[in-house]
Amino acid sequence: MSPSSRVFIVVVVLLAACTWFVTDAQAACFSKVPALRSGLPLAAPSSARASTNNDDDDDWDSDRGESIVGLWDTKFFFGPASGGVVIDRTFQQFHSDRTELMISNGVHPSFGNVCVGVWKLVGRRTIKLRHVTWNWNAPPATGPFDVSGFGGTFVMEVTLRVNRGRETFSGTWSSISYADADATVPIPGSEASGDVQGTRITVAD
Numbered sequence: 001m002s003p004s005s006r007v008f009i010v011v012v013v014l015l016a017a018c019t020w021f022v023t024d025a026q027a028a029c030f031s032k033v034p035a036l037r038s039g040l041p042l043a044a045p046s047s048a049r050a051s052t053n054n055d056d057d058d059d060w061d062s063d064r065g066e067s068i069v070g071l072w073d074t075k076f077f078f079g080p081a082s083g084g085v086v087i088d089r090t091f092q093q094f095h096s097d098r099t100e101l102m103i104s105n106g107v108h109p110s111f112g113n114v115c116v117g118v119w120k121l122v123g124r125r126t127i128k129l130r131h132v133t134w135n136w137n138a139p140p141a142t143g144p145f146d147v148s149g150f151g152g153t154f155v156m157e158v159t160l161r162v163n164r165g166r167e168t169f170s171g172t173w174s175s176i177s178y179a180d181a182d183a184t185v186p187i188p189g190s191e192a193s194g195d196v197q198g199t200r201i202t203v204a205d
Helices: 009-014 034-038
Strands: 025-027 070-078 085-094 099-104 114-123 126-137 150-162 168-178 192-200
Touching (some): 150 192
Antiparallel strands (some): 025 126, 070 085, 085 099, 150 168
């Protein structure tokens, strides 16, 4: 694997001998995960899903999704958060117009480490997010208008639930890569899933 390839440090430590599963496609959000590169079965996300928290919420009717709006320090785990591998850590911004922006530290900026998404409220402080970006093949394009390295589309679906204090969230994610720009031709073996946890970033007092 070339030095410019996208590598998560923890994956290098644990799975240095593993190789990329199809092409050396790179995405602005993580798509290289240990199972895809090692041939191991995909780990199931935690059974403590975002929608199972049944605590009372007196202000639910007035929430309308505002609890997710803001800037978050978000960690994506391969498999369960408890004992799982952190495969990406991001700054994630949820906007009041129900769009989302993410900057990932799992991808070198030369490949593009910014992703976008849209979200909607689906339950009590529970958000469903559809998160997309483009995949690129290594080596990177030779110029700003060279799209010969285009590798397809990355799609991630996330369901998360914000805690009552609006300070943290937890949930699950699943992702798949497609070989085309219209996301109609799935790449075999590109599916992955796990848990996600976020902590709100605030202005210091």
